[in-house]
Amino acid sequence: MIQEKIKKLIQDALKNLGLEIKEIFLEHPVDLRMGDYSTNVALRLGENSAQKIAEELNKNLPTEVEKVEVAGPGFINFYLNKYFFQDSIKKILDDEGFGKNQLHNNKKIMVEYTDPNPFKPFHVGHLMTNAIGESIARVLEYSGAKVFRANYQGDIGLHVAKALYGLVKKPEEYRLKNETLQNQAFFIGKAYVYGAEAYQIDPEAKKEIDEMNKKIYNRSDPELNDLYDWGFEATMEAFEEIYKILGTKFDYYFLESKMAILGEKLIRENLGKVFEESKNAIIFKAEKYEPTLHTRVFVTSEGLPTYETKELGLTEVKFEEVGDLHLSIVITGNEQKEYMKVVAKALSLIHPEHASKMLHITHGLIRFSDRKMSSRTGDVVTGETLIEEVKNKTKGNVEVAVGAIKYAILKQSTRGDIIFDLEKSISPEGDSGPYLQYSYARAKSVLVKATKENLFPNFNELPAEVTETEKLLYRFPEVVLRAAEEYEPHHIANYLIDLARAFNSYYGETKILDTKDIYSPYRLAFASAYAKVLGKGLHLLGIEAPERM
């Protein structure tokens, strides 16, 4: 890598001057005119050492470096020359693994995300978790990790009873077994909304639903069982359809009902040590170990395991299922952050070797610029509705619709809420997924046209001029590495949009008909490299790269 070479160069220069510094920081200046790499060592050494160091560096520059300059308050800037860029184009085209790194070399990492509950609608929040999770999974794969994608789903609990209540009370409205799978699932979701509302406003219904919940739990009512089995299958199958559209394929499906067993076993084993009884419930007083945490109930006074217990069981199951698991990542909304810390603390007292391998990544909500997110009844905007709506605006192209939504989510760092603006998300120019897809298709079409005219890339030719795109292309592996280190796909999204803009403005200045210029062998090689990097970048975001648009 070129950075290492430059760092070594600086080190040698410093040694010759009798200077010393702990670590050399090398960065890309914000402005390309300020060089390709820059170091601040002189600033930290002080006493206008910049000139001296630069002189020393200039004594023997390697072939890749054009010149070294001192600028600003004492930065030393390195300018790479056309031989370097010629070579990097070559590397991009030759090396299938371009962009990959060895950060997690052969380590096993499980990423849990999406987590929609059977019997409930797949809402836009699931879309967000999915987009982030899938992208992180792919970035980790590029870092050499063996990634296992996991989905954790609540197959029992009050929400199921609420849905079944709706299905029992209004079968003609919600129980549509002859409909398409998507519609069946859609109306089961509606039944849930109906049940949830009844549970809140009607004490009679609440009693009935609670009763049903118990029956579901011990499977004592055959009729209810049939209804459950049908509903479970229909919603789970419908989810699969959505995963296909989103480009996700899970390796593991964990069901909440199964996790309770192992969780409760752990609780029993550690009762009196970690957990204690209080008011008939089993609780964990996390504040005893960490003053910023709080108490949480793990088993209710009714004897039922709570989510905390199941989460405990789930974590253990993950380490059992995948031997030698190096890291277990869970992606959820921000609201789960606090209690997850408590669960992690509890686990650290039981199996510290597992607790240290948990990583919880949280994100905010999707909000809409043009409407309210949801009513208090939980009748939310579903994932399909949103995809469908965007699709209608993109000439029926699902790939573009999904790309638009995913990019809108991934272009900013996780943590905060995102504001989804439909018009902006599909803008073919501007800061959008379709812009990247269009840009990719455009580069591809240049290549297709060239092939038709029997023109071929030749990366042994030298660039006539080094453009901004080339100055960005070779940075791709660095960007991927940073995204992997920080678990932040938005670094990639932001990089790609810069790259695409640079490329489009470069090609935009050239008249397409002027074949002599635009189809010169070098520029074709350059366009190929661009298409390749952009294609890889889109893959890392989980966005389809269309050959034509």
Next chain:
RNA sequence: GGCCCCGUAGUUCAACGGAUAGAACACAAGAUUGCGGAUCUUGUAAUCCAAGUUCGAUUCUUGGCGGGGUCACCA
């Protein structure tokens, strides 16, 4: 109230302790044009406040102010 996260142009987002805080949309002006539409060029415009650390702070620390999450039997 305790704990956690967040406060950047009008809006939505960038900026690994560095150089003139960078884009997109919106807005304004000009060019072009067979529409008050489309396109191109240019421009206006921001770090919540106050201290501290540092050669240098949007970034780190402390205190305010403002927003969100969470704080025992839902997930």
